[in-house]
Amino acid sequence: MASGDLLKKLFRSFKRQDTDAFYSAALEVIAEEKKKNHNVLAEDLQKILNNGNDHKFIPADRSFERLPQDKDKGTLLVEVKSSNRMLSDLVLSPDIADQITTILDEFRDGSVLRTYGLRPKQKILFAGPPGCGKTVTAEALATELGLPLLYTRFDAVISSLLGETAANLRKVFEFAQKGTWVVFFDEFDAIGKSRQDIGEHGELKRVVNTFLQLLDNFMSDSILIAATNHETLLDRAIWRRFDEIVYFNKPEPDEIRKLVAMRLRGFPHSGLNIDSFISSMHGWSHADIERATIDAIKMVIIAGESEVTNVFFRKAVEMQKNRMGVILQNS
Known part of the structure; x- marks a missing residue:
């Protein structure tokens, strides 16, 4: 209870x-x-x-009619989401787990910190390769804190109209100031590119400047997380604006083992030697490993068998290797 x-x-x-x-x-x-x-x-x-x-x-006073929209396209700039995901559902490296725990602890004891003239870590940058846990960790943070996730639709924020992208960013920040959330900017590099990028026009440089100003003035009790798969594209000035930078790397052998075991939890797999497959999955993202594990479970179910064995798992690993090869050839 x-x-x-x-x-x-x-x-x-x-x-x-x-x-x-x-x-x-x-x-x-x-x-x-x-x-x-x-x-x-x-x-x-x-x-x-x-x-x-x-x-x-979605609470009534945050209905779709009141969510900020792009003036030209009429599309929503944000989505309000709730999540069931807990940190215990994730496999994180010890360093990342410590960073996330610190963020949670500081947020929960924010009032105590403020009595000493200090503020909790509030503006967080998640960086690293795709599929390594940035989005799911943001969801878990929201769940652990009992807050809704305010997901920013980066594709909707970018506008072809002169000045409208900066205006959209202002709308998102103004809306975020009205409540307490975990504000999540996904694929952040789309709006945070370097002002020195000679391939970008002046409008994008103005957008970066606008974002820097909005980030500096963001004084809500919310946590703001920006996630990027391409941190090298970010303007250097943006890095300094964040209170914490969490880098999500591809899993180490022990994390691979834990991830497979976690996804197999509740499904018989006594005939599977996970360690014999770790080297085959080295360099994979968390999402790649999870997909192969789930594929193995599906194979067992369809075959009418009762447990995941080396035979099924080996086939699933090979399927995932082939899939990754196709993606690599077409990227």
Whole structure:
């Protein structure tokens, strides 16, 4: 059962008709039940919060009509998402786990830090190769803190109209200031490219300057995370604006082992020698390893067998190698 303080928070927010606070407290209840391994209850509560279906619940005062839109195309600039993902669902390197824990601890004790004239780490840069956990870690951070994820649609922010991209960025930051979120800018390099890039026109340079100003003036209680697969493209001035930089690298052998074992959890695999495949998956991203593992499980199910064995896993690994080869040839 959720703690007394959390239940009081839930009831007070309901009494005040504070939808944001109620939603945040409800997510905290779900997160607490998951920590206690009450997974069935947590899933049931999440379904109720999602109105009994797979669509994520969005508070009434944050309906789609009120989300910021691109003036020209009319497309949404942000999405409000909730997540069930916990940090315990991820395989992170010890260094990254320590960095994330510090971010969480500082956010939770932010009021204490402020009494000393200090602010918690708030502006975070996630960098590293694709498929190595940047997005899922942002989702897990939101879940752990009981906050909605404000996902910024980078493709919608970029506009062909002169001056409109900078205007879209202002709309996103103004909206983010209205609540407490984990604000997530995905594929951030699209709007954070170097001002010295001779291949870019003056408009993009103005966009970078606008973003720097908005980032400097962002004083919300939210956490802002920008994620990039191409950190070398970022303007040098942008790096200095972040309180923390977390680099997501491809998994080491021990992390590969843990990731495969985690994805196989709950599915019989006593006949599988994971260690014999680690060298074959060296240099793969987390997403590549997860895809191969899930493919192996699917093969077993379709074949009518009862467990994942070396034979099935070897075939799945080869399939993933072929897939990666095709992608490499066409990139």
